[in-house]
Amino acid sequence: MTALLETRGLVKAFGGLRAVDGVDLVVEQGRIHAVIGPNGAGKTTLFNVITGYLRPTAGRVLFRGQDITGWPPHRVARIGLARTFQITNIFPRLTVLESVQVALAAARGREKDPLSRSDRTFRDEALALLEDVGLVGLADQEARTLSHGDQRALEVALALAIGPKLLILDEPTAGMSPWETERTVDLIYEVARRRGLTVVLCEHDMQVVFKISDWITVMHQGRVIAQGLPDQIRRNETVIQVYLGEQV
Amino acid sequence: MLVLIVLLAVLAVLPFFLPPAELITFQKVLVLALFAVATNLLIGYGGLVSFGQGVFFGLGAYVVALNWRHYQLPFWLAMGVAPILGALLALAIGAVALRTRRLYFALLTLAFSQLFFTIAEKWYDFTGGDNGIFGPMLPPALVNPTAGYFFILGVVIVSMLILWKITASPFGLALKAIRENPNRAEALGIDVYQHQLIAFVIAGFFGTVAGTLFVVHDQAAYPQLLSWVKSGEPVLSAVIGGMYSFLGPALGAFIFQYGHDFVIRFTTRWQLVLGVVLLVIVLFAPDGLTGLVYRAGRRLGKGLGR
Numbered sequence: 332m333t334a335l336l337e338t339r340g341l342v343k344a345f346g347g348l349r350a351v352d353g354v355d356l357v358v359e360q361g362r363i364h365a366v367i368g369p370n371g372a373g374k375t376t377l378f379n380v381i382t383g384y385l386r387p388t389a390g391r392v393l394f395r396g397q398d399i400t401g402w403p404p405h406r407v408a409r410i411g412l413a414r415t416f417q418i419t420n421i422f423p424r425l426t427v428l429e430s431v432q433v434a435l436a437a438a439r440g441r442e443k444d445p446l447s448r449s450d451r452t453f454r455d456e457a458l459a460l461l462e463d464v465g466l467v468g469l470a471d472q473e474a475r476t477l478s479h480g481d482q483r484a485l486e487v488a489l490a491l492a493i494g495p496k497l498l499i500l501d502e503p504t505a506g507m508s509p510w511e512t513e514r515t516v517d518l519i520y521e522v523a524r525r526r527g528l529t530v531v532l533c534e535h536d537m538q539v540v541f542k543i544s545d546w547i548t549v550m551h552q553g554r555v556i557a558q559g560l561p562d563q564i565r566r567n568e569t570v571i572q573v574y575l576g577e578q579v
Numbered sequence: 580m581l582v583l584i585v586l587l588a589v590l591a592v593l594p595f596f597l598p599p600a601e602l603i604t605f606q607k608v609l610v611l612a613l614f615a616v617a618t619n620l621l622i623g624y625g626g627l628v629s630f631g632q633g634v635f636f637g638l639g640a641y642v643v644a645l646n647w648r649h650y651q652l653p654f655w656l657a658m659g660v661a662p663i664l665g666a667l668l669a670l671a672i673g674a675v676a677l678r679t680r681r682l683y684f685a686l687l688t689l690a691f692s693q694l695f696f697t698i699a700e701k702w703y704d705f706t707g708g709d710n711g712i713f714g715p716m717l718p719p720a721l722v723n724p725t726a727g728y729f730f731i732l733g734v735v736i737v738s739m740l741i742l743w744k745i746t747a748s749p750f751g752l753a754l755k756a757i758r759e760n761p762n763r764a765e766a767l768g769i770d771v772y773q774h775q776l777i778a779f780v781i782a783g784f785f786g787t788v789a790g791t792l793f794v795v796h797d798q799a800a801y802p803q804l805l806s807w808v809k810s811g812e813p814v815l816s817a818v819i820g821g822m823y824s825f826l827g828p829a830l831g832a833f834i835f836q837y838g839h840d841f842v843i844r845f846t847t848r849w850q851l852v853l854g855v856v857l858l859v860i861v862l863f864a865p866d867g868l869t870g871l872v873y874r875a876g877r878r879l880g881k882g883l884g885r
């Protein structure tokens with residue numbers, strides 16, 4: 332296996348606080364890779380640095396061997412790195428269909444096309460994708476009118492629409508009902524396997540984590556304190572002490 | 580669709596019913612309507628509030644007027660060249676102003692327009708200073724108000740069709756996505772800066788077109804056309820008419836112009852009246868009149884059991 336994404340000595344400091352403190356992460360091709368850890372461990376900050384939303388204080392980010400450190404988010408997205416956000420982040424007044432259509436247009440380099448009709452561009456593909464995530468019935472609704480769970484599903488649809496090689500999901504099931512959680516997890520699992528996608532996923536629901544991940548990295552206070560197969564992590568003393576103890 | 584056809588028909592026969600003085604007022608409405616729809620590409624679609632679009636409007640008027648005064652190249656050439664200059668100026672201003680955050684963008688566009696206002700006002704030898712430039716600068720074919728009206732109408736319709744095409748395209752949709760959530764748009768691979776810059780150039784181009792049409796209406800160019808008051812007109816029109824619909828700002832321009840002419844018959848405090856009206860809109864109909872009508876229509880639809 333080869334590394335699709337790698338960080339080397341990544342640091343992000345906010346003033347005196349080192350939210351990410353020397354993280355070396357290796358994400359292997361084709362895996363579902365969970366990043367877990369207590370609140371404030373630095374998971375979201377790590378994702379923000381990887382995807383260009385924050386500039387690292389030190390360290391490198393490599394994607395398929397290419398140094399992408401400090402690239403702006405839109406360039407990171409273009410080379411096949413898609414993400415969702417911990418706090419729902421959608422286009423409130425666009426319809427569900429339009430949201431996916433604009434994502435598809437961006438992925439195919441058509442987002443500056445001033446001549447075609449946007450309502451006819453990638454319509455069928457967008458509907459097919461919405462079918463996949465179970466939102467096709469809501470295609471013509473404005474995104475802001477959707478339930479929380481459906482908005483989270485739309486987040487995933489947007490990320491999938493750009494046809495990524497790597498998908499970074501920041502707590503995709505946050506605030507979902509058990510039923511919605513199950514639906515979303517199945518969706519992620521199924522799509523990842525079918526498309527051969529690599530997924531990096533941050534999640535507090537340990538049942539979900541142990542069910543779908545191939546590999547787990549545990550963070551605490553900005554540092555990686557353990558990594559390994561799910562069974563190894565489950566039995567790791569340090570991890571139980573700082574994180575799992577409170578959960579199980 | 581039917582509404583549009585009726586509207587076009589009315590616009591086509593208007594000169595045969597309106598007295599010349601009224602027709603000339605209506606020319607002004609058409610010019611402002613184009614200015615407002617062009618500016619709304621920034622506000623309603625790109626999520627950008629510019630307080631300096633007057634710089635393009637004034638540029639359009641000045642290019643035509645200065646050409647008449649100093650160079651005597653054909654009028655039509657000046658009409659054609661002006662929007663290109665407007666687009667280039669927009670490229671320069673936008674490249675600087677869009678690098679900054681939102682509030683600073685509004686302030687920087689304002690600063691640029693005041694800069695050009697000051698130049699136009701102080702450079703007596705070239706621009707005539709605060710007297711502006713007045714004179715018979717139109718070609719014979721456009722002097723007659725009816726001819727002028729049809730020329731303005733034609734250019735406004737063609738310009739609006741182009742703008743409409745742009746807003747309905749994937750580029751227009753990407754702009755809307757940026758308006759809704761620039762952060763999220765970036766994560767999809769959309770270059771927000773580039774999109775906004777292109778939108779700013781297009782708005783500058785058509786703002787300049789509107790400025791050249793002003794000369795057809797008034798045969799004049801003067802510094803106030805570049806000022807923040809002029810810059811405010813398309814913004815207010817968009818707010819009044821509704822910035823989330825394509826023709827909302829044009830409706831707003833109509834109301835703005837006639838509202839202005841009506842109000843100043845009774846009071847000199849136009850600004851005060853305007854302020855109150857805007858407050859009411861922002862509080863009770865933030866998406867403008869078209870939004871209000873749309874929502875009322877839906878409620879009515881529900882009431883009728885649809």
Ligand SMILES: Nc1ncnc2c1ncn2[C@@H]1O[C@H](COP(=O)(O)OP(=O)(O)OP(=O)(O)O)[C@@H](O)[C@H]1O
Nearest residue numbers: 345348350368369370371372373374375376377417
């Ligand atoms: N923009 C910021 N400015 C200052 N401090 C920040 C900023 N973003 C995050 N932090 C701090 O950095 C630390 C790590 O935060 P981060 O959001 O990355 O944690 P997390 O692991 O995602 O936590 P959670 O599980 O609650 O989402 C926290 O102490 C947080 O308060």
Ligand SMILES: [Mg+2]
Nearest residue numbers: 374375376417
């Ligand atoms: Mg987080």
